[in-house]
Amino acid sequence: MKKVIGLAAAVEMIPDGAALMIGGFMGAGTPPRLIDELVRQGRRDLTVIANDTARPGVGIGKLVAAKLVHRMITSHIGTNPETQRQMIAGEIEVELVPQGTLAERIRAAGFGLGGVLTPTGVGTTVAEGKKTVTVNGNVFLLELPLNADFALINAKRADYYGNLEYSLTARNFNPAMAMAAATVIAEAEDIVPVGVISPDAVGTPHVLVSHLIGKERGHG
Amino acid sequence: MDEKELIAKRVALELKDGDLANLGIGLPTLVARHLPAGVRVFFQSENGIIGMQPLPEEGFAWSDLTDAGGSPIGAVPGAAAFDSALSFGLIRGGHLDVTVLGGLQVDEEGHLANWTVPGKMVPGMGGAMDLVTGAKRVIVAMTHTAKGAPKIVKRCTLPLTAVRRVSLVVTDLAVIEPTNGGLVLREVAPGVTPEQVLNATEASLIIPTEVPTMRLAASPT
Numbered sequence: 001m002k003k004v005i006g007l008a009a010a011v012e013m014i015p016d017g018a019a020l021m022i023g024g025f026m027g028a029g030t031p032p033r034l035i036d037e038l039v040r041q042g043r044r045d046l047t048v049i050a051n052d053t054a055r056p057g058v059g060i061g062k063l064v065a066a067k068l069v070h071r072m073i074t075s076h077i078g079t080n081p082e083t084q085r086q087m088i089a090g091e092i093e094v095e096l097v098p099q100g101t102l103a104e105r106i107r108a109a110g111f112g113l114g115g116v117l118t119p120t121g122v123g124t125t126v127a128e129g130k131k132t133v134t135v136n137g138n139v140f141l142l143e144l145p146l147n148a149d150f151a152l153i154n155a156k157r158a159d160y161y162g163n164l165e166y167s168l169t170a171r172n173f174n175p176a177m178a179m180a181a182a183t184v185i186a187e188a189e190d191i192v193p194v195g196v197i198s199p200d201a202v203g204t205p206h207v208l209v210s211h212l213i214g215k216e217r218g219h220g
Numbered sequence: 221m222d223e224k225e226l227i228a229k230r231v232a233l234e235l236k237d238g239d240l241a242n243l244g245i246g247l248p249t250l251v252a253r254h255l256p257a258g259v260r261v262f263f264q265s266e267n268g269i270i271g272m273q274p275l276p277e278e279g280f281a282w283s284d285l286t287d288a289g290g291s292p293i294g295a296v297p298g299a300a301a302f303d304s305a306l307s308f309g310l311i312r313g314g315h316l317d318v319t320v321l322g323g324l325q326v327d328e329e330g331h332l333a334n335w336t337v338p339g340k341m342v343p344g345m346g347g348a349m350d351l352v353t354g355a356k357r358v359i360v361a362m363t364h365t366a367k368g369a370p371k372i373v374k375r376c377t378l379p380l381t382a383v384r385r386v387s388l389v390v391t392d393l394a395v396i397e398p399t400n401g402g403l404v405l406r407e408v409a410p411g412v413t414p415e416q417v418l419n420a421t422e423a424s425l426i427i428p429t430e431v432p433t434m435r436l437a438a439s440p441t
Contacts, residue, residue, distance in 0.1 A: 099304070176303060176304065
């Protein structure tokens with residue numbers, strides 16, 4: 001079982017126009033080397049599903065600044081003026097999704113559900129064009145699953161099998177996204193022998209991880 | 221007193237010992253500094269932690285421990301971290317006692333608009349729609365007017381955050397409670413008269429015969 005792949009080779013698997021889920025919240029928990037390599041290789045026309053576009057020069061903000069993103073599905077772009085500028089200029093499409101709904105749509109895809117019923121967004125602009133379902137007298141929006149070609153995941157530690165351990169608020173969308181993409185590429189701060197991560201501490205089991213980004217020789 | 225400090229002090233009195241609370245970025249964050257003695261509140265940050273606290277010292281910043289604005293934070297003993305799905309399960313699932321959020325408009329139905337000004341400001345709703353839909357109590361902390369224009373209006377002209385009626389509105393002029401019958405003026409800020417509040421408000425207000433002055437500290441027990 002060989003999971004480790006070089007950084008450049010991992011990003012070469014991603015074609016122009018691919019749909020990517022990228023973990024992270026304002027840059028915390030976003031895989032830094034994968035982001036930089038996407039920029040270096042200049043992948044184009046990406047659809048990016050992520051909580052936010054961080055700030056200019058930070059995390060997903062780097063992809064936006066390099067104009068690699070054609071479409072963003074996200075809950076918040078307010079901290080990145082460049083995303084807003086590109087949206088107003090018609091250079092990038094932005095689909096805004098309430099944060100909890102974004103998490104559930106990703107989870108639904110990864111967990112094999114046909115969608116979720118949420119009260120969030122009922123009676124607001126978010127409800128436009130969506131089905132409503134009444135359950136026990138309460139109105140819910142039907143929100144559909146969201147999947148992707150690739151998930152780019154950031155973990156604190158991976159073991160040789162690819163079990164992932166997360167850290168505090170850097171966890172955020174990573175575990176759900178690791179369930180919802182056809183190919184899962186994980187970048188961990190450290191790669192440790194099997195057994196170092198306790199079974200209870202595994203946040204994403206190795207069977208979900210397609211590839212682990214190897215550490216560079218002499219790195220760390 | 222600074223108007224934001226005044227609002228934060230009054231809102232702090234709404235938090236109860238043992239509450240799980242979520243504070244929006246900006247003005248609501250000031251609330252944590254004014255908790256009455258003996259009141260212990262657990263603060264959730266929607267990016268995945270219960271038990272956030274300010275960074276104890278500048279040099280302790282860690283990239284894996286941040287608030288919803290991406291700024292470094294600390295954590296209290298007993299803190300718990302989790303992923304976004306669980307975080308929003310707490311919010312939507314009725315486990316969050318109170319959320320304190322800023323506002324652009326509140327109307328006579330108690331509806332809140334606080335996430336977008338079409339054509340001018342389209343930041344995205346982030347977690348606001350889930351918070352207003354799911355928290356047990358929603359407290360709006362905002363200035364009463366913006367550049368002289370009332371923010372408490374007959375009907376919101378900006379897109380709503382949710383159709384749920386908020387629990388309480390605290391401004392630099394007043395405390396207002398949305399009810400079935402309409403907006404009730406519960407308190408006025410020190411030195412402010414009910415007439416002054418009415419003049420700064422577009423919505424109709426129900427004014428009880430007694431309108432006490434805003435409390436800014438917990439009453440001694």
